[in-house]
Amino acid sequence: MKVHYLGTAYASRAHDRCAAYVRQVRDAHLANTSENYVDVAYNLLVCEHGTVYEGRGAHRRCGANGSADLNRAHYAVCALLGSSGLTEPPDAMLRGLRDAVAYLRREGDAGDEVLGHRDGHPTSCPGDPLYRWVRAGAPRPGGGEGEPGPPPVARYQTTINGLVYGYGARGDHVTAVGRALVERGHGEHYRVGPGPVWSDADTLNYASWQRSLGYTGGDADGVPGEVSLRRLLGRLPSGRPVVDLSRLVAAARQDPPSSGTRVSYGGVRVVEDALVAEGLLDRRYADGHFGTATVRAYAAWQRRCGYTGAAADGIPGRDSLTRLGRARGFDVTS
Ligand SMILES: [Zn+2]
Ligand SMILES: [Zn+2]
Structure with a gap:
């Protein structure tokens, strides 16, 4: 301003x-x-x-x-x-x-x-x-009541059909969602047109679309679900997912060891599905959290790649992750 x-x-x-x-x-x-x-x-x-x-x-x-x-x-x-x-x-x-x-x-x-x-x-x-x-930083005189900030906007990600949606997700599929929202009259939060990086404006517009379908509460938080996405686009886009190594490592170091809270990075689920497919992780632990079970499973994958000792600690490295992606259909960026 x-x-x-x-x-x-x-x-x-x-x-x-x-x-x-x-x-x-x-x-x-x-x-x-x-x-x-x-x-x-x-x-x-x-x-x-x-x-x-x-x-x-x-x-x-x-x-x-x-x-x-x-x-x-x-x-x-x-x-x-x-x-x-x-x-x-x-x-x-x-x-x-x-x-x-x-x-x-x-x-x-x-x-x-x-x-x-x-x-x-x-x-x-x-x-x-x-x-x-x-x-001086445009202070409010007397400080006091502060100001009503914007309402909290959901900032977690979800993976649908191999593509990541939600805050920070990027790709042509994100632009496609934005364009479809504008077409259907749910583009009011864009100051600039829809783009390839998912922003709070995308989330707010998507929430408006969800509400128009009758969703309420957490089901209308602006992060896509399969049903609302298919209705928006007329189909479910699919793509070879891309896993960001640094975000994956951050999740592996930070995630709580159990489900029940929001996932911190959508790419975790892609890796977990690959570990399940390799027979290294029980499906019930493929919950989007890089918790202790996932760390153990990833360590087993690292040993399968020939790593030993501290090199097989369950925290993904570029080589082992690239090999997992090659075997199970995802790409790796950093
Ligand atoms: Zn002026
Ligand atoms: Zn006046």
Whole structure:
């Protein structure tokens, strides 16, 4: 989010005149034929009394940051603050700016970052007093209640038909899911189009799709299940899975030794299925957790590869994993 000010003379006023002033700003932007604005150039505006006014709102590009690239990447919030007259932001205004940040994070997938217009563009905006606040980390005056953060978004992965879905999963199949969600009208959380890396926006949009199918609670947490995925795409995509060695090793070192909690890395299940197929792991332990049974089974695979002693400790290495993938149909990256 980028913070702006009016940059003109602006007199402190009673709050019942603030809304009219916001409309005046909008009219001035629409009258500016050289910029060819279609609306007010700010996503939100904040008055000295702390009220947040909706300009372009969330999920819309603004015209205020000085270049097409900056406008695409940042929301613009304008403080009703002048270069003369009212130049010092009152605490109520700073709290309003924090509210604006919270709103754009919650409703618009904005990041935590608060910058001034002058960051990345030659301008005095948003004026020295407000820019000092930005540089100080844009704190909420008095600290206090903080702000309602975005609701928690599910960040675990699942493997369906050999392909990984959920936060951090990557591949063309992820893009395909995003495109299908947009086509069916569940793309509202994308600020940029769907891409090959599964983000929180993908999860939120997928949750919207699940709810439209009647799922609720944990069944509508935005991580695909087989049924909702098949209904979305009309088929179940399949692919040769890719296992990330470093994430697998991290899971092998960290996973709890039993099921019952969320899996930390979807690739674990791919490896477990391979160990089951090799006759080294009982199927009931193929639960997505690289727990003690999986470590024991992987150590047996390492011994089968010719490793002994500490080299067969059950923590995957590149050579043994590549050989398991070659035997059981997955690829290895790091
Ligand atoms: Zn500005
Ligand atoms: Zn006001």
